Amino acid sequence: MFVNVILLSCCLSLISAEYCLGSEEESLLNDIKSALQTLETRLKDKSLRCSPGWKEYAHHCYNFISTPLTWNAAERACRKIGGYLVKVDDESESNWLKQQANVEERSYWAGAADFTEGDWRWIVDFSNVTYTDWHNGQPNNSGGHEDCLEIKKTYNYQWNDAVCTATNGYICESEKVNLKVTNCN
Numbered sequence: 556m557f558v559n560v561i562l563l564s565c566c567l568s569l570i571s572a573e574y575c576l577g578s579e580e581e582s583l584l585n586d587i588k589s590a591l592q593t594l595e596t597r598l599k600d601k602s603l604r605c606s607p608g609w610k611e612y613a614h615h616c617y618n619f620i621s622t623p624l625t626w627n628a629a630e631r632a633c634r635k636i637g638g639y640l641v642k643v644d645d646e647s648e649s650n651w652l653k654q655q656a657n658v659e660e661r662s663y664w665a666g667a668a669d670f671t672e673g674d675w676r677w678i679v680d681f682s683n684v685t686y687t688d689w690h691n692g693q694p695n696n697s698g699g700h701e702d703c704l705e706i707k708k709t710y711n712y713q714w715n716d717a718v719c720t721a722t723n724g725y726i727c728e729s730e731k732v733n734l735k736v737t738n739c740n
C-alpha cells in the first residue's frame with residue numbers, strides 16, 4: 556500500500572512536471588501543422604469546381620449549348636441549370652469564348668440586351684456593357700428591333716445585335732460550385 560502511494564505520487568509528479576519540447580519534436584510538430592494547412596487548402600480548392608459538363612476558365616464555369624432557342628428562352632434555360640446567360644467581362648474571356656464557339660462552329664446568344672435602345676446591359680446584374688467586341692457596323696439595330704447580343708459565327712465570333720426572337724445556341728456561365736469532397740480510395 557505504502558509502495559503504491561509512493562508510485563502514484565511519483566507518477567503524478569511526473570505528469571504535472573513541466574516538460575519542454577526538444578527542437579526535434581518542435582520541428583516535427585511544425586511539420587505536422589504545415590501539412591495540415593496544406594491539406595486544408597487542397598481540400599478547399601478541390602471542393603470548388605465546375606459541375607460535370609461545364610468547362611472551366613478563369614474561376615468561372617461555362618456551358619455551350621447547341622439547342623437553338625430564342626434569347627429569352629436561353630436566358631431562362633441558363634437560370635434553370637444554375638447559371639446565367641454569359642457575361643463577357645474582358646478581352647481574355649472574349650477570346651476564350653471565341654475559341655470554344657469555333658469548336659461547334661455556330662452562333663451563340665450572350666447575356667446582354669438593349670431593351671432601352673442603345674443602352675446595352677448585362678442581364679445577370681443589369682450592369683453597363685463596358686468591354687465590347689462589336690463587328691464592323693454593329694450594333695445597327697437593323698429593322699429597328701435588334702436588341703439581343705449574338706456571338707456570330709459569320710462575323711468570326713464577333714458581336715452582333717440580333718432580333719431576340721431568332722434562335723441560336725447559347726452560352727451559360729456560372730460561379731464554381733461547392734462539391735462534396737469524398738474519399739475515393
Ligand SMILES: [Ca+2]
Nearest residue numbers: 669696701702
Ligand atoms: Ca437595339
Ligand SMILES: [Ca+2]
Nearest residue numbers: 695696701716
Ligand atoms: Ca445587327
